[in-house]
Amino acid sequence: MSELAIIGSGIAGITSAIYAKRANLDFSLYEKKLPCGQINYIERIDNFPGTSYGIKGMEFSQILLNQINDLGIKIENKQITGIEKTKTGFRLHTAAEVLEHKAVILASGAAPKNLGIEKEAQFAGRGISYCAVCDGFFFKDKTVAVVGGGNSACEDALYLAGIAKKVYLIHRRDELRAFDYLARQVESKSNIEILWNKIVIEIKGGDFIEEAILQDTKTNIKTTLRINALFVAIGYKPNTQIIRGLADLDYQGFIITDSEMRTSCEGLFAAGDCIKKTVRQLITCAAEGAVAAMSAHSYIKHK
Ligand code: NAP
Numbered sequence: 398m399s400e401l402a403i404i405g406s407g408i409a410g411i412t413s414a415i416y417a418k419r420a421n422l423d424f425s426l427y428e429k430k431l432p433c434g435q436i437n438y439i440e441r442i443d444n445f446p447g448t449s450y451g452i453k454g455m456e457f458s459q460i461l462l463n464q465i466n467d468l469g470i471k472i473e474n475k476q477i478t479g480i481e482k483t484k485t486g487f488r489l490h491t492a493a494e495v496l497e498h499k500a501v502i503l504a505s506g507a508a509p510k511n512l513g514i515e516k517e518a519q520f521a522g523r524g525i526s527y528c529a530v531c532d533g534f535f536f537k538d539k540t541v542a543v544v545g546g547g548n549s550a551c552e553d554a555l556y557l558a559g560i561a562k563k564v565y566l567i568h569r570r571d572e573l574r575a576f577d578y579l580a581r582q583v584e585s586k587s588n589i590e591i592l593w594n595k596i597v598i599e600i601k602g603g604d605f606i607e608e609a610i611l612q613d614t615k616t617n618i619k620t621t622l623r624i625n626a627l628f629v630a631i632g633y634k635p636n637t638q639i640i641r642g643l644a645d646l647d648y649q650g651f652i653i654t655d656s657e658m659r660t661s662c663e664g665l666f667a668a669g670d671c672i673k674k675t676v677r678q679l680i681t682c683a684a685e686g687a688v689a690a691m692s693a694h695s696y697i698k699h700k
Contacts, residue, residue: 398497399423400697402489403504403690405636406472407434408679409669410504411461412686413693414470420694425496426465427489429476433458434506435670436679438530440556445679454530480639486664500664500697502689503640503652504682507633507670512544516600524606524626529553532626538562539625542609544597546570550630551579557628558586565622566591569614592622600627635671647673658689664700666693 401424403413410426411433417424431437439454448457465472479490486499509527511517517525526532529543533556541561543554546568554566566583571593573580583589592611598619599610609622635651644660644667645653651673658666668685670677 398486398499399425400498401425401500401502401690401693402427402477402487402496402498403502404477404489404639405434405504405506405669405671406432407504407506407669407682408436408461409506409682409686409689410502411465412683413502413504413668413690414465415468416687416690417694418468418470420690422690422694422697425498426470426472427475427477428472429474432472433461436461438528440530440552442679477639480643480665482643482662482664499700500666500693502658502686502693503637503660503665503667503671504669504686504689505636505639505671507635509629510632510634512597512629512631514597514599520600520602520606520627523604524602524624525600526626526628527630529556529628529630532628533557533560536561536626540623541565541626541628542567542592542622542624543628543630544568545630545632546572547574547630547632548576548579549632551575551583553628553630554583554589555579555586558589561626562588564589565624567595567597567609567611567622568593569596570594595620597627633670637671640665649673654685656688657692658685659692664696666696 400422403410403426406428414426436454436458441451475491477489481488487501489496540563542565543550544567557564594614595611597609598612601608611620637650644662652667654672666689668689669682
């Protein structure tokens with residue numbers, strides 16, 4: 398049995414691993430998919446202290462990977478499918494094995510929400526995308542739309558405005574939720590048009606998306622928008638299925654933690670975008686990762 402498992406290698410998990418290493422803990426860092434997770438899909442980072450202004454997410458990922466490599470930290474490619482609490486700690490299940498650890502930090506992040514409308518899955522990868530940075534390139538000089546009114550939607554719209562001929566931003570209210578500076582940039586961009594008070598109720602097309610049917614949230618009037626792609630940026634749902642029943646979650650599935658990043662389950666800590674919080678930024682995820690590792694260290698040493 399090793400002392401600590403860190404699940405997820407986004408900025409929260411990586412920071413936990415750096416602090417666990419410095420605390421001389423015996424730990425494993427597990428990642429089911431891409432090292433550094435969502436960071437890879439960020440077009441530019443302007444607000445993480447110590448990084449050059451506008452650094453690309455993928456470059457930032459590489460810096461993080463170099464840093465942990467220098468510290469001798471390895472990311473183990475394993476998908477944890479279940480967690481059980483035992484008398485001595487936790488049993489983590491993968492499809493092939495059972496791993497035992499005294500404590501766990503869950504830093505499993507969150508995944509983009511979908512619209513939940515008919516044919517959404519059918520057109521995913523055929524014009525519907527949840528990642529502008531990944532797929533925007535395919536729509537050079539085309540007409541695209543982004544759904545959402547938050548920071549992600551505004552950043553996506555601005556990114557796409559540099560590639561596509563025309564970008565519609567479809568928002569269900571008449572005011573953007575995004576930071577003011579982003580909202581102002583979107584509103585002043587000549588090839589972005591904001592469609593206020595609209596929701597997407599239907600998608601039409603052949604092999605690829607051709608039209609989105611919009612409904613006005615005030616008048617209920619339906620309109621047709623001809624587009625080549627629809628980017629969905631309506632927030633994230635937490636990757637917390639593996640601890641359902643083990644620790645308290647809020648109604649959306651985000652993990653409830655205290656200021657030491659403890660969950661309601663003793664020995665289970667959580668950090669990053671999988672927890673309930675108000676400020677969702679790289680810097681807050683990193684800070685939570687550090688606190689979680691120090692709390693886990695104290696828990697393991699005092700147990
Ligand atoms: P968000 O802040 O939750 O915004 C989601 C947006 O989508 C809202 O405008 C919401 O409308 C709309 N929406 C939600 N469900 C919808 C539906 N079913 N149909 C149509 N519209 C829907 O999500 P986010 O923009 O992905 O940001 C997530 C978190 O990451 C936030 O805390 C954000 O600050 C942070 N973030 C920060 C940065 C940055 O600092 N540069 C960049 C990206 C994200 P309403 O406004 O009406 O609720």
